[in-house]
Amino acid sequence: MSSEYxxxxxxxxxSGIVVERILIMNEEKVIxxxxxxxxxxxxxxxxxxxEIRGHKLKAFYIGRSFIDKNPEVSxxxxxxxxxxxxxxxxxxxxxxxxxxxxxxxxxxxVAAATNRCIPLxxxxxGSGCFSNLHEYTLTLETRLxxxxxxxxxxxxxxxxxxxxxxxxxxxxxxxASVIYMTFTTERKILYRSPAPEMRPPL
Numbered sequence: 782m783s784s785e786y787x788x789x790x791x792x793x794x795x796s797g798i799v800v801e802r803i804l805i806m807n808e809e810k811v812i813x814x815x816x817x818x819x820x821x822x823x824x825x826x827x828x829x830x831x832e833i834r835g836h837k838l839k840a841f842y843i844g845r846s847f848i849d850k851n852p853e854v855s856x857x858x859x860x861x862x863x864x865x866x867x868x869x870x871x872x873x874x875x876x877x878x879x880x881x882x883x884x885x886x887x888x889x890x891v892a893a894a895t896n897r898c899i900p901l902x903x904x905x906x907g908s909g910c911f912s913n914l915h916e917y918t919l920t921l922e923t924r925l926x927x928x929x930x931x932x933x934x935x936x937x938x939x940x941x942x943x944x945x946x947x948x949x950x951x952x953x954x955x956x957a958s959v960i961y962m963t964f965t966t967e968r969k970i971l972y973r974s975p976a977p978e979m980r981p982p983l
Contacts, residue, residue: 804892805859809900816924819892819960826889836966842883842941843962845922846870847955857956859895871959883941884963892960894918918958
């Protein structure tokens with residue numbers, strides 16, 4: 782199982798953070814393949830969470846953070862949301878973005894990766910080697926931004942530049958890394974043809 786979608790509804794009690802359907806990358810994955818899958822997830826979020834509900838995307842931001850182990854459980858399992866602790870990572874990111882131009886709505890956790898997804902057996906940095914999960918996720922975020930800017934002119938004009946989230950700069954060790962997006966929407970305006978003018982009978 783190289784990846785799957787997991788519902789972590791146990792985490793949804795944290796206001797403004799949505800993790801109902803998150804892509805889990807828990808086995809070896811080349812960085813370009815990972816970026817492609819996360820890019821498809823972002824397009825799905827925009828379609829299913831935003832557009833189908835009658836809204837229009839105004840601005841969004843792509844960032845990275847991390848997941849720690851919930852101190853109330855004995856072990857961490859990326860497939861079970863109740864074992865996650867989002868306080869120092871994802872929740873801190875949301876608080877840093879909240880209310881800004883690109884975060885008037887929510888923070889959505891799009892994908893999570895563990896150390897198992899880091900490719901093995903490479904000969905150097907140029908061939909896709911990463912010494913830790915932080916390096917892997919940093920490169921994944923960069924590739925993802927590049928793909929959006931090059932492949933989708935509609936989205937590229939709405940993507941905000943990288944910010945300085947203190948939680949995203951943490952190098953670990955952590956149980957997993959997260960790619961997230963924040964966004965601001967506006968309601969679509971539905972135009973209707975004006976009603977025909979009613980004239981009194983002659």
